[in-house]
Amino acid sequence: MEGNRGVTTMAAEQALPNRDDPNIIRNRLIFGFGGMLIGQFLAYLDIQIVNSSLSQIQAGTSASSDEISWVQSAYLIAEVVMIPLSSYLARWWGTQRLFMISCAGFTIMSVLTGLSSDIDTMIITRALQGFIGGAMIPTVFAIAFSAFPPERRMISSVIMSTVISMAPTLGPTLGGQITELLSWRWLFFINVPFGLLVLFLVGKFGDFDRPDPRLARNFDWTALICMALFLMCGQYVLEEGTGEAWFQSDLILGLTVLSLLGGMLFVWRSIKSANPIVELNAFADRNFRVGCFLTFISGVGLFGSTYLLPLFLARVRGDSPGQIGATMVVSGLVMFAMGPISTRLAQFVPPRPQIILGFFIAAAGMWVSRDVTPEWGFNQYLVLQITRSAGLALVMFTTQNITMGTLSPVLMKSAGSLVNLSRNLGGAFALAVLTTVLATHSAQHFHDLSAGFAVTQAGGAEMIDGLAAHMQDLGLSQPEAAARKMMAHILRRDALVMAFSDCYTYLAIGFAFAALVSLSAKPTRLSNVPVAVDTIKPTQAVE
DSSP states (O other): OHHHHHHHHHHHHHHSOOTTOHHHHHHIIIIIHHHHHHHHHHHHHHHHTTGGGHHHHHHHHTOOHHHHTHHHHHHHHHHHHHHHHHHHHHHHHOHHHHHHHHHHHHHHHHHHHHTOOSHHHHHHHHHHHHHHHTTHHHHHHHHHHHTSOGGGHHHHHHHHHHHHHHHHHHHHHHHHHHHHHSOTTHHHHTHHHHHHHHHHHHHHHOOOBOOOGGGGTTOOHHHHHHHHHHHHHHHHHHHHTTTTTGGGSHHHHHHHHHHHHHHHHHHHHHHHOSSOSSOOGGGGSHHHHHHHHHHHHHHHHHHHHHHHHHHHHHHTSOOOHHHHHHHHHHHHHHHHHHHHHHHHHHTTSOHHHHHHHHHHHHHHHHHHGGGOOTTOOHHHHHHHHHHHHHHHHHHHHHHHHHHHTTOOGGGHHHHHHHHHHHHHHHHHHHHHHHHHHHHHHHHHHHHHHHHHHHHSHHHHHHHHHHHHHHHHHTTOSOHHHHHHHHHHHHHHHHHHHHHHHHHHHHHHHHHHHHHHHGGGSOOOOGGGOOOOTTBOOOTTTOO
16 A cells, blocks of 8 residues: 555656746746736836827816826826835735736726726726836846846847837827727726736746745835835926926925935935835946936936827827827837847947947937927828837847846845836936926917017018908908917917927937946946846756
C-alpha cells in the first residue's frame, strides 16, 4: 500500500505544472504582461476619450458648461493619488492581486458612468474610475523592467511606451467615432469586454511576484492624507485656476497653500518613516531626477498637443467628433510605427542622442505650427502630427532607460510610480498653462485687432458695408448690425488662432530646453537596468 501511495504521489507531482518550466515562464510573460498592457491602455485611453464628445455628454446629462469639464478633471484628480500609492499596494498585496482589483473596479465604474443620467453622478463615478483604475498604470512599468531579461528589456519597454503614447492620442479619435456610430455612453461601455479579457489574462498568467503582508503593519495614514492633499489640491488648482482667475480667488489661493503644506509634510514623513508609502530615495540618483523631468516634459507635449488639436478643430473650424477623430488618427499611427524604428535605432545609438533628436524633432514641428491659420485642417496639420508624434515617441521610448538604468532593484516599483506620476503631472501642468494662454492671449489679441480695425476706418467701413450688403441680400432686417456682429466673430476667431500660435511657440521652446537638460544625464545602456529581487527571472525562457 505504501508503495502504491508513493507511486500515486509521484504521478501527481509529475502531473502538476512546474513553475520553473521555461514554457510556463514564457507564457506568463507574454500573456500576463500582455493583459496588463491592455489594462494600462484602457486607463490612459479614458483620460482623453471624452475630449471630442463633451458637447454630447453635456446634452445627455443636462450639465452646464462649467460642470462638463469635470468629466475629465474628476478622473485626473483622483488618478494622481493612486499612481504613487500603487507601488506600496503592489508590494503589500502583490502585483497580480492589485491589478485585478484595479481592473475590476475600473470596469464596474465604467458601466456606472455610462448609465449616469445626471452630471453629479457621472462626476462621482468618473472620480472612482480614475482612482481605482489608476493602479493599472505604474504597475506595468515595474514589471517591464524587472520581469524581462536584459536582452529583451528594450522590446518590453518600447511596447509599453507605445501603449502610453498611443492611448491618449487615440482617445479623441476613438471617442469621436464611437459617439457618432453608437452614442456617448458607449465611450464607457466599451471598457467592459476588454476589462474582462484583462481579468482573465492577468488572473491566469500574471503571477509575477509575491505579496509582503508585513507592510500592513504601521501603515502611515498621515502620510497618505498629506499626499492626497498635496496631489488633489494641486491638481484642482491646475485644472480650475484659469476659470477662477488664479490667485485672485480665495479658493485657489487656499488650496495652493494646503497643497504646499501637504507636500512638505508628506516628504518629511516619507524621509523619517521606516516604512514609507512612497519611497523617495530614488531621487538621490541623478539620472532618475533628470529622467523624471524629461518624462514631465514629454507629458506636457503628449497631453498638451493632444489637447490643442481637437480644441482648434472644434472651436475654430467647427468639425464634428468624427472629423476630429479622423484628423487625429495620424498621431496614433505614427506612434505605432515608431516602435520598431526605435528598437532598431537603439542597437546603434545611445539613449541620450535619441532623446535630444526626439525633442528637437518635436520642437521643429511645433515651431512650424506657429503659422497656423483658420483654414488649417487635415493636410496642414499632417506635418505637426508626424513630427510631434515621431519626436515624442523617440523620447518616451528611450527616456525610461536613462530614468531606470542606474537604480537599485529594491526601488524599481516606487520609481515606476514616480515616473508615471511625473508624466501625468506634466499633462495637468500643460492643460493649465495652455488653457491660461488661450484665454489671456486671445483676449489681448482681440483687443489689438479691434484697435487696428478701428484705426483703418476706411478699410473697415468698406468691409462692414460689404458684409451689410450681403446680409441684406439674405433678407435680414438689420443688415448693418448683423455685419458688425459677423466682423466681431471674425476678429475673435483670428485672435483665438493667434493664441493657438502662441501655445505652439511655448511648446517648441519647452522641448528645446528639455533637449539641453538631457545632456546632464549620465550615459547608460539598457543592459544596466537591474532585475528586481522579488520578481521572476525568465532570462533563459525568452531567447
